[in-house]
Amino acid sequence: MVEFLSVNGEPVSFWPLALLLLAALGAGWIDAVVGGGGLIQLPALLLFPGITPVQALATNKLGSIFGTTTSAITYYRRTSPDLKTAIPMALTALIGAFGGAALATLLPSEAIKPIIIAALIAVLLFTIFKPKAGELSRLRYTGHQHYLRAILIGLIIGGYDGMVGPGTGSFLIIAMVTVLGYNFLQSSAKAKIVNLCTNLGALLLFVPTGHVLVGLGVAMGVMNMIGGYLGARMAISKGSAFIRIVFVVVVSALIVKLGADMIFAGQ
Numbered sequence: 001m002v003e004f005l006s007v008n009g010e011p012v013s014f015w016p017l018a019l020l021l022l023a024a025l026g027a028g029w030i031d032a033v034v035g036g037g038g039l040i041q042l043p044a045l046l047l048f049p050g051i052t053p054v055q056a057l058a059t060n061k062l063g064s065i066f067g068t069t070t071s072a073i074t075y076y077r078r079t080s081p082d083l084k085t086a087i088p089m090a091l092t093a094l095i096g097a098f099g100g101a102a103l104a105t106l107l108p109s110e111a112i113k114p115i116i117i118a119a120l121i122a123v124l125l126f127t128i129f130k131p132k133a134g135e136l137s138r139l140r141y142t143g144h145q146h147y148l149r150a151i152l153i154g155l156i157i158g159g160y161d162g163m164v165g166p167g168t169g170s171f172l173i174i175a176m177v178t179v180l181g182y183n184f185l186q187s188s189a190k191a192k193i194v195n196l197c198t199n200l201g202a203l204l205l206f207v208p209t210g211h212v213l214v215g216l217g218v219a220m221g222v223m224n225m226i227g228g229y230l231g232a233r234m235a236i237s238k239g240s241a242f243i244r245i246v247f248v249v250v251v252s253a254l255i256v257k258l259g260a261d262m263i264f265a266g267q
Contacts, residue, residue, distance in 0.1 A: 028227020032071035035169010058206035063220025067228030074232035093158030097201030100162025184240035
């Protein structure tokens with residue numbers, strides 16, 4: 001058991017493991033509602049001495065796929081999301097995530113953090129100053145125009161998720177609200193299906209290359225499943241207005257976290 005939960009041959013201690021499992025529970029809940037669970041899950045992984053950034057990213061994907069699978073099934077059973085849009089988006093997101101994961105092994109994530117922060121600020125301002133956005137589904141495109149935009153969203157955000165990760169669900173939701181015209185609840189439901197495939201795409205590269213810490217990932221996955229189920233149930237019962245509030249809080253936290261990382265990294 002100790003070897004199963006080891007980090008590069010070193011056994012884990014109790015308190016970092018307890019903190020990681022608690023973070024995984026919270027991350028599962030946040031991911032199920034609006035995405036962004038990596039905001040708390042990745043830092044908890046990085047508390048373990050000797051873990052590399054790529055190992056943390058890869059292990060985070062293994063833990064997250066349990067939660068995204070659970071929340072995706074829960075959403076599907078209760079909201080019947082538009083699979084004709086979700087499946088093509090998810091498949092291209094899987095391809096994008098595989099490519100992004102390959103880049104993650106070569107490029108420092110710090111190189112793109114300023115762009116991510118700028119995008120998150122724009123998303124936050126739009127959500128605050130457009131309070132009616134995402135209340136009702138008003139699709140902006142039909143036919144091929146709709147599906148082409150959905151596929152491009154999946155490919156681009158899937159690439160981001162494979163390379164960096166935190167905030168992927170939030171980017172997916174706001175893209176589906178602003179570009180495609182879905183409400184927050186329908187966007188969140190489809191985002192879980194897409195996010196499931198982005199995690200899978202990244203793992204298709206990370207597992208064969210040996211970057212995944214399987215023991216920690218599985219332990220996180222169990223807690224992620226619980227959080228994902230509870231979060232999806234709450235989001236479905238509370239509706240789009242609740243998701244919008246949580247969305248604003250999570251995106252604000254992402255901006256603060258990434259901004260603080262940049263400031264301290266520059267010192």
